Amino acid sequence: MPSSAAAIPAINGNSILPHLRRSNLNRPLLFHRPRIVAITATSNATATSSTSYLTSVNEEIDAHLKQAIPIRPPLSVFEPMHHLTFAAPRTTAPALCIAACELVGGHRRQAMAAAAALRLMHAAALTRDHILSGRNRDRIGHSFESNIELLTGDGMVPFGLELLAKSDDLTQSNSERILRAIIEITQAMGSQGMAHGEHNHSHHGQSDHSDLVCRKKDAGLHSCAGAVGAILGGGTEEEIEKLRRYGLYVGSMQGVLSNWVESRGESSMEKVLNELENLALQELEGFDRGNVQAISSLLGTNFGDA
Amino acid sequence: MPSSAAAIPAINGNSILPHLRRSNLNRPLLFHRPRIVAITATSNATATSSTSYLTSVNEEIDAHLKQAIPIRPPLSVFEPMHHLTFAAPRTTAPALCIAACELVGGHRRQAMAAAAALRLMHAAALTRDHILSGRNRDRIGHSFESNIELLTGDGMVPFGLELLAKSDDLTQSNSERILRAIIEITQAMGSQGMAHGEHNHSHHGQSDHSDLVCRKKDAGLHSCAGAVGAILGGGTEEEIEKLRRYGLYVGSMQGVLSNWVESRGESSMEKVLNELENLALQELEGFDRGNVQAISSLLGTNFGDA
Numbered sequence: 259m260p261s262s263a264a265a266i267p268a269i270n271g272n273s274i275l276p277h278l279r280r281s282n283l284n285r286p287l288l289f290h291r292p293r294i295v296a297i298t299a300t301s302n303a304t305a306t307s308s309t310s311y312l313t314s315v316n317e318e319i320d321a322h323l324k325q326a327i328p329i330r331p332p333l334s335v336f337e338p339m340h341h342l343t344f345a346a347p348r349t350t351a352p353a354l355c356i357a358a359c360e361l362v363g364g365h366r367r368q369a370m371a372a373a374a375a376l377r378l379m380h381a382a383a384l385t386r387d388h389i390l391s392g393r394n395r396d397r398i399g400h401s402f403e404s405n406i407e408l409l410t411g412d413g414m415v416p417f418g419l420e421l422l423a424k425s426d427d428l429t430q431s432n433s434e435r436i437l438r439a440i441i442e443i444t445q446a447m448g449s450q451g452m453a454h455g456e457h458n459h460s461h462h463g464q465s466d467h468s469d470l471v472c473r474k475k476d477a478g479l480h481s482c483a484g485a486v487g488a489i490l491g492g493g494t495e496e497e498i499e500k501l502r503r504y505g506l507y508v509g510s511m512q513g514v515l516s517n518w519v520e521s522r523g524e525s526s527m528e529k530v531l532n533e534l535e536n537l538a539l540q541e542l543e544g545f546d547r548g549n550v551q552a553i554s555s556l557l558g559t560n561f562g563d564a
Numbered sequence: 565m566p567s568s569a570a571a572i573p574a575i576n577g578n579s580i581l582p583h584l585r586r587s588n589l590n591r592p593l594l595f596h597r598p599r600i601v602a603i604t605a606t607s608n609a610t611a612t613s614s615t616s617y618l619t620s621v622n623e624e625i626d627a628h629l630k631q632a633i634p635i636r637p638p639l640s641v642f643e644p645m646h647h648l649t650f651a652a653p654r655t656t657a658p659a660l661c662i663a664a665c666e667l668v669g670g671h672r673r674q675a676m677a678a679a680a681a682l683r684l685m686h687a688a689a690l691t692r693d694h695i696l697s698g699r700n701r702d703r704i705g706h707s708f709e710s711n712i713e714l715l716t717g718d719g720m721v722p723f724g725l726e727l728l729a730k731s732d733d734l735t736q737s738n739s740e741r742i743l744r745a746i747i748e749i750t751q752a753m754g755s756q757g758m759a760h761g762e763h764n765h766s767h768h769g770q771s772d773h774s775d776l777v778c779r780k781k782d783a784g785l786h787s788c789a790g791a792v793g794a795i796l797g798g799g800t801e802e803e804i805e806k807l808r809r810y811g812l813y814v815g816s817m818q819g820v821l822s823n824w825v826e827s828r829g830e831s832s833m834e835k836v837l838n839e840l841e842n843l844a845l846q847e848l849e850g851f852d853r854g855n856v857q858a859i860s861s862l863l864g865t866n867f868g869d870a
Contacts, residue, residue: 386718412692412718413753419725420750423743433739437729440746444726447719 311552315353318366319373320344326374326421339414346381350556351479354508355487357553358501361545364491368432371425372439372486375418379447380479382414415447432490439486446482476516480509500541507538508557617858621659624672625679626650632680632727645720652687656862657785660814661793663859664807667851670797674738677731678745678792681724685753686785688720721753738796745792752788782822786815806847813844814863 327340352373359369422440426433484505488498511534518527538557542550633646658679665675728746732739790811794804817840824833844863848856 382718412688412721415718415722416725416750416753419722420747423746423750426740426743433743434732437732437739437743440729441726444722444729447722 311357311555312350312353315356315366315373316348319352319356319370319377322370323374323377327417339417342385343378343381343414346384349377349380349476349479350508350512351380351483351505352376354480354505354553354556355483355490357556358484358487358493358505359491360487361501361549361553362488362491362493362497364487364493368492369487369490371422372443372490373483375422375443376479376483376486378414378418378421379443382412382418383475383479385414419443435490435492438489442482442486442489446478476513477506477509480512481506484508496544500544504538504541504553507534507541510534511538511557617663617861618656618659621662621672621679622654624676625658625662625683628676629680629683633723645723648691649684649687649720652690655683655686655782655785656814656818657686657789657811658682660786660811660859660862661789663862664790664793664799664811665797666793667807667855667859668794668797668799668803670793670799674798675793675796677728678749678796679789681728681749682785682789682792684720684724684727685749688718688724689781689785691720725749741795741798744795748788748792748795752784782819783812783815786818787812790814802850806850810844810847810859813840813847816840817844817863 323343327336327343329336329340355373355376356366356369360366419440422436422443426436481502482505484501484503485498488501493501511531514527514530514534535557539554542554629649633642633649635642635646661679661682662672662675666672725746728742728749732742787808788811790807790809791804794807799807817837820833820836820840841863845860848860
């Protein structure tokens with residue numbers, strides 16, 4: 259397959275982009291959970307296919323985080339933080355943040371610290387899930403006492419924000435954007451977002467509300483990622499809001515894929531996913547079609563069960 | 565007593581300030597734990613005595629927080645956050661932050677959001693203590709399930725940082741200072757500070773190390789408070805470092821007062837406190853004596869057992 263063809267993200271052989279309508283798409287791949295996207299080594303920072311864009315971006319975020327969380331004293335802090343961060347299942351939110359930054363004309367290094375912070379937030383939320391319910395025990399491994407996990411989770415969010423706040427040193431006179439990104443992330447973590455989702459989750463368990471709640475959590479993380487990437491990349495207010503909504507729909511799709519109650523049936527799930535994908539793609543319509551490949555490639559990825 | 569006399573903070577009738585030496589001070593009041601400073605209503609924002617400075621500053625911080633944490637939807641977030649914040653025992657760190665800001669020539673409104681964030685951090689740490697050990701159960705009341713407390717504690721630190729990041733709107737072109745304050749606070753919360761203290765606490769329990777660990781926690785919060793206040797008030801690098809160390813010694817004193825192992829005896833405790841107070845007062849020597857009254861009044865206050 260020539261690389262120009264590979265550059266168009268495809269679901270089951272049908273390219274999404276040339277039409278920006280999805281009525282002629284089917285999505286059997288999305289139903290085969292877990293759909294684990296192969297993470298293969300590549301030195302090519304310019305993505306040429308959906309998998310390699312995600313791969314290369316995630317590798318850069320990993321490298322950034324590995325440098326930021328060295329295994330060094332105090333070992334009681336950094337060893338479990340290192341482990342819990344890298345052992346946590348993936349999310350596409352950090353890559354979405356980078357893609358949004360690039361889509362509005364920014365360089366990915368401008369959003370790298372924010373992407374790392376999002377990764378830490380996600381890992382901290384999973385650690386909290388782990389403590390609350392034990393249900394991620396097998397996913398992230400159980401190498402530390404739950405007290406240590408609790409404390410490490412508590413430290414991971416501030417540490418991510420520290421990385422973001424410090425990234426001001428690299429790009430001068432960028433502090434307004436970084437402060438705004440911090441507001442977005444703290445809101446998503448706190449009053450408006452993931453904690454709220456968790457509260458409901460904690461109250462309702464796997465009730466009828468659980469898919470809505472999980473969708474809210476995934477949606478919150480991804481809409482924050484889209485907005486933050488656009489802010490840091492210097493997007494206009496309109497672009498920021500479009501990418502916030504794009505992230506909302508992408509995250510909602512992932513929430514549906516990860517938490518769909520089986521008894522509801524696949525046809526109903528497909529309908530919901532179709533609606534969300536339509537809404538997501540509409541948000542990309544204002545952007546140059548040649549530049550939306552990378553970010554739209556994240557639509558079909560589900561790490562939720564990886 | 566004329567107000568000019570009341571303006572000089574005193575321990576057991578001896579004024580600290582005119583000499584900045586403490587060899588002629590005795591401190592029986594410090595040993596009468598809990599020494600609860602009476603919180604009385606006052607409309608006088610300009611402090612005229614040690615108690616009224618602390619009172620008026622804490623009332624302003626309370627008012628700021630009450631406005632920021634209204635009891636509104638989502639109730640599952642704001643109701644426990646409101647309760648856990650205001651029911652938590654006091655700490656002098658937020659007032660120290662305001663006092664440091666004012667000492668370097670800033671206005672207290674410049675440090676108000678940071679002081680509120682420090683209050684939230686402290687309450688979040690106590691909530692975590694509560695969950696880990698149950699030992700604060702009677703202190704902060706136990707009105708919510710521990711899961712809700714865990715989630716609320718998780719949300720409180722991001723919420724505090726959100727308040728701080730948003731305070732940029734009020735004081736224009738202040739974003740560099742606010743970012744620096746965020747770095748200080750996230751470091752104190754995360755890799756370098758309270759979480760580390762908690763880790764050791766969790767490992768060692770009430771061992772011989774416990775007073776050192778608790779001292780590190782209190783010291784970390786207060787040294788952060790001093791530095792952040794000085795940063796936001798526009799202090800020089802030298803002033804920032806002096807007030808960081810001042811906070812370190814004030815916080816260490818509070819850690820000693822709150823967590824001293826009884827068997828070690830009061831004479832040994834007094835010796836440690838004397839050393840710390842000497843070190844603290846030395847840090848104030850470079851400042852105008854007429855302006856150090858407010859901040860030095862916090863030296864003798866112990867909310868630790870309130």
